[in-house]
Amino acid sequence: MKFYNYKVSFDSIQKKGHVFSMLVALSLFFSCAYDDEDTLILSNPCDTVPITYSGVIQPILETYCYNCHSSNNPSDGIILDNYEDVKDIALEENSRLIGSINHEAGYAAMPQRQPKLDSCKLHYFDVWVEQGGLDN
Numbered sequence: 001m002k003f004y005n006y007k008v009s010f011d012s013i014q015k016k017g018h019v020f021s022m023l024v025a026l027s028l029f030f031s032c033a034y035d036d037e038d039t040l041i042l043s044n045p046c047d048t049v050p051i052t053y054s055g056v057i058q059p060i061l062e063t064y065c066y067n068c069h070s071s072n073n074p075s076d077g078i079i080l081d082n083y084e085d086v087k088d089i090a091l092e093e094n095s096r097l098i099g100s101i102n103h104e105a106g107y108a109a110m111p112q113r114q115p116k117l118d119s120c121k122l123h124y125f126d127v128w129v130e131q132g133g134l135d136n
């Protein structure tokens with residue numbers, strides 16, 4: 001009888017152990033789920049299109065910059081109507097392209113006499129440069 005009682009209580013401890021590990025597992029599961037949600041909220045809402053030179057960067061330059069930075073009218077000697085020139089000024093150390101469109105101190109704010117590009121467009125340039133400024 002004594003032995004039986006001991007066994008029962010041992011079983012119940014084991015059961016409690018199971019419940020406890022299930023709670024740990026569940027809380028881990030939910031904390032992971034929460035983390036995912038967190039990441040989703042933090043991920044950039046601009047990231048709806050693949051950020052390529054031809055699909056995103058070139059069209060923005062064409063709309064906002066070609067007027068003053070095309071080969072036949074290169075303000076400040078800066079040409080932005082072909083990949084090679086854009087890549088050079090985008091990837092150079094202390095990128096004048098990134099500095100000017102973000103209106104950073106020490107750079108002429110671009111596009112000149114026009115509002116700053118919206119934050120998604122600025123983000124696209126950052127991502128494109130981070131990815132190596134590819135001709136894609």
Ligand code: HEC
Nearest residue numbers: 064065067068075076078096097100106107108110111112
């Ligand atoms: C209305 C004409 C005009 C437009 C539009 C324009 N620029 Fe400029 N940009 C200039 C002029 C003029 C300069 C010479 C710098 C100055 O303002 O003293 C210049 C200078 C620059 C520089 C050199 C900045 C520095 O500090 O050395 C960069 C880079 C540049 N532009 C990029 C751009 C980009 C990118 C766009 C489009 C988002 C753009 N520009 C649109 C006229 C323009």
